[in-house]
Amino acid sequence: MSEKFKAMVISKQGDKFIREIKEKSVEELPEGDVLIKVHYSSLNFKDALSAIGNKGVTRNFPHTPGIDAAGIVQNSKDSTFKEGDEVLVTGFDLGMETDGGFGQFIRVPAEWVVKLPEGLSLRESMIFGTAGFTAGLSVFALAENNTTPEDGEVLVTGSTGGVGSMAIAILSQAGYDLVAVTGKKEKEDFLKELGAIRVISREEADDQSGKPMLKGVWGGAVDTVGGNILATAIKSTKYSGTVTTCGLTQSTEFTSSVFPFILRGVKLIGIDSVQLPMDRRLPVWDKLANEWKPDSLETLTNEIGLEEVSDNIDLILKGKLTGRTLINLWK
Structure with missing residues (x-):
């Protein structure tokens, strides 16, 4: 039996876009090489645009936003990754037309996935996001x-x-x-x-x-x-x-x-962080995990659960959020 999980789903009803937390099945996820159990995501302005139907971000609905995700590999068709690996995904098509990190599971191409750099926790990687x-x-x-x-x-x-x-x-x-x-x-x-x-x-x-x-x-x-x-x-x-x-x-x-x-x-x-090739991504993540990792990460951070995401989408659209909003998918 396919595993069930929670996700924020944006549905289009006429001219309105409705946000709901729904139960989904892993079988509903798009095709991809790597299935990841998402522990953390973060809220970005682009996620809010996706949630209100901005056509420059997302055109096809129903849809799960979330351009950031960090978690544990559940299975992989690509030998680069194995079950239990800690990984993160940012950019590419995640959360745009591909269901993203506002769901407790994602499935993505292997070339989008970064192994968590040494010196960085899953939580810290999504404070960065x-x-x-x-x-x-x-x-x-x-x-x-x-x-x-x-x-x-x-x-x-x-x-x-x-x-x-x-x-x-x-x-x-x-x-x-x-x-x-x-x-x-x-x-x-x-x-x-x-x-x-x-x-x-x-x-x-x-x-x-x-x-x-x-x-x-x-x-x-x-x-x-x-x-x-x-x-x-x-x-x-x-x-x-x-x-x-x-x-x-x-x-x-x-x-x-x-x-x-x-x-x-x-x-x-x-600066483009979406389509940047992996050989340019990895040195930057290594810097962030080590000599550029600020002591003030927690100062920057407000942690919320999935149920609180909708209200925070409204706040970020109004310019009322400061710093980083971390989403704990299992809170």
């Missing part, structure tokens, strides 16, 4: 492009969100001095506890002068919001500095002259 992995990729890009702690302060935008808060914690652990941008003045102490040396307002990070370049004050920047705040970071970055971009909450568009690139040699690096 896609947000932490994206932040880790951003830090990796700074280092690869020779933006070091000696180059001066690094700006982090959208700093109370999942990627922004993780970026502050990771960069601080890696020895950088961080300046956090936020519109939430009441979160200043939280951001300093994560490692920011100071906090500035959105207005300070959103230049409206129209000037093509500003004084170079940042050694580099990790941008999570896009729009004019990204443009401001680019034209405020010092010679040969690196700016990474991975988000769009302010806007999908920004306007910049070529001057920061051709006069200061500023580098703009796009």
Whole structure:
């Protein structure tokens, strides 16, 4: 008899999308090489978009969101993995069109699966999740492009969100001095506890002068919001500095002259954590499990159970969540 499990299922009824916790069977899962019992997942903005029927994320319903999952291999058709292995999955199609980590079991292709790095627990891997992995990729890009702690302060935008808060914690652990941008003045102490040396307002990070370049004050920047705040970071970055971009909450568009690139040699690096090849994933997860693993992981984390996910989806859509929301599938 096939094993039963609980999952959040999003169903479309007319123009409405209904969230329910339902009992499912392992036999209902999509075809794949590796069956995983999910212990932890995490809530990301993309999961919330899937839950409200955003066509850029999910088109086919009923569907189980959850772009992150960590758990134990139950069986595998691929010899790379065996029963009992601790593993994690982020990115690719998980939680988009393939049923994801908001269910107690997933079945996925072997090439999506990462063996849990030594030094990291299943719980910690999902405190990181896609947000932490994206932040880790951003830090990796700074280092690869020779933006070091000696180059001066690094700006982090959208700093109370999942990627922004993780970026502050990771960069601080890696020895950088961080300046956090936020519109939430009441979160200043939280951001300093994560490692920011100071906090500035959105207005300070959103230049409206129209000037093509500003004084170079940042050694580099990790941008999570896009729009004019990204443009401001680019034209405020010092010679040969690196700016990474991975988000769009302010806007999908920004306007910049070529001057920061051709006069200061500023580098703009796009961060993709979805289709990234495995040989690029593994070094970043190894860093996160070891020298970049922040002491402040628990400070970042609010743990919930599956029954609480729907309410937290509403909160993240309203911009009312801070840090990381960890989902314990068996709580």
